Amino acid sequence: MRKQFQQDNLIGQSNALLEVLEHISQVAPLSKPVLIIGERGTGKELIAERLHYLSKRWDQSFIKLNCSSLSENLLESELFGHDAGAFTGASKKHQGRFERADGGTLFLDELANTSGLIQEKLLRVIEYGEFERVGGSKTVQTDVRLICAANEDLPTLAEAGEFRADLLDRLAFDVITLPPLRHRAEDIMSLAEYFAVGMARQLKLELFEGFSSSATQQLMDYHWPGNIRELKNVVERSVYRNADTHTAIEQIIIDPFDSPYRPTKRVKTKERQQNTAADIPTLPDEVELNSVEAAPASPAANSISFPIDFKTHCEQSEVQILKQALEAGQFNQKKTAEQLGLSYHQLRGILKKYNLLDK
Incomplete structure (x- = not known):
């Protein structure tokens, strides 16, 4: 069949x-x-x-x-x-x-x-x-x-x-x-309505009330980097969040992570491992914390004027290293990956992150 x-x-x-x-x-x-x-x-x-x-x-x-x-x-x-x-x-x-x-x-x-x-x-x-x-x-x-x-x-x-x-x-x-969907603007609302009706059926709603003019404008103004797959997720999420109101959708939930309480600092893998309970040594009761000598500051640390945006500073350092490695490898990505101790696909992922693929 x-x-x-x-x-x-x-x-x-x-x-x-x-x-x-x-x-x-x-x-x-x-x-x-x-x-x-x-x-x-x-x-x-x-x-x-x-x-x-x-x-x-x-x-x-x-x-x-x-x-x-x-x-x-x-x-x-x-x-x-x-x-x-x-x-x-x-x-x-x-x-x-x-x-x-x-x-x-x-x-x-x-x-x-x-x-x-x-x-x-x-x-x-x-x-x-x-x-x-x-x-x-x-x-x-x-x-x-x-x-x-x-x-x-x-x-x-x-x-x-x-x-x-x-x-x-x-x-x-x-x-x-x-x-990409941004070049198919005429199709955005047809797709959105199709996905919305499908989600309404999954939720066993009597009908889909439609999109308000403000919601329609949100859908049309967004650039859709994830294309149709992202549109489907966004529309289904918005229908689900609006299911109990029995009214047209007013708000499009594009970013489900959007929250005033969202953590903004990135914790690297090594830091996570070091911060686990198993990795934190316990000091004897008789040892005072102020008796532990601080490690001397590195010369690089002394050359930085604080305060700084730590994330931006690290990203700029990574971009500089990547550019130098690309030049050293004559812009051959396989050679560059080897020099950085990365796999070819790991390197391409990092280059994509910093928009360096076409440079």
Whole structure:
């Protein structure tokens, strides 16, 4: 039986959305790889589902996997399977996603997070339609349409040597780039009403009273960095908070953390560990606290004029170190990560935090 396709973020009449839908209709019937590029929360998985269910493989398996959720070894085993005895604990043969998706479609999300080993094996599957299970020597044939997604610019990564250019060439038979919600302003209220009605049904409300003009203005004015996923959460939260009033929603609860009592200081992991009861030494009763000599101040501490904004000062120091490390590594992010004792993905996360990725 054909699975019912959910279209949570395919609601609307904006030109940006209609162009994407037309693009999908053109490429869906082909058994060629497709790349879906878009910011987080734009609905990449839903687009992949639509591609599958509009294709000739619609009655076969649609298998999906988030590549960022597993380590390299687990991801390799999950994609290609393993034979019994391949590693400790592998007591029996395990079918990977490529085997399970045979005849259908395999959707791989967060493709940019895959290692060179995984990318090499993916390239072989695309080119020859075959692979070996982990720990096995038998070649397994598979007929799978591969759809991949990423929220990063893969050509830029390929130019920097951080993603296989030959794999990118094979995957990019066609590329569907999803518009962020801020470029689909005409669709915001249609989506909001859809999510609101769905939440009202979950709460068993008799009806959804709608959005007031001020609430509508809030929804339209917000920039939606989390896109449709964020909109869904915000609308459902606002409906839930307003459920007992039986009136139109007046206030949109965008930030659930917003509170006058919200802690503003960041406690680092080491500080948390040092502040646990188990780590705090107990002084003997006869030892007075003022008898404990203070550690001499470091030269760096003496050069700072107080008061300061501690958080800003630390962030500025981190940015300076990052810039120096990037220069020392000739702006190669893999070399920079090694110099800082970080993994490649840890470094990219920090660079994103400080908007240094494109610098």
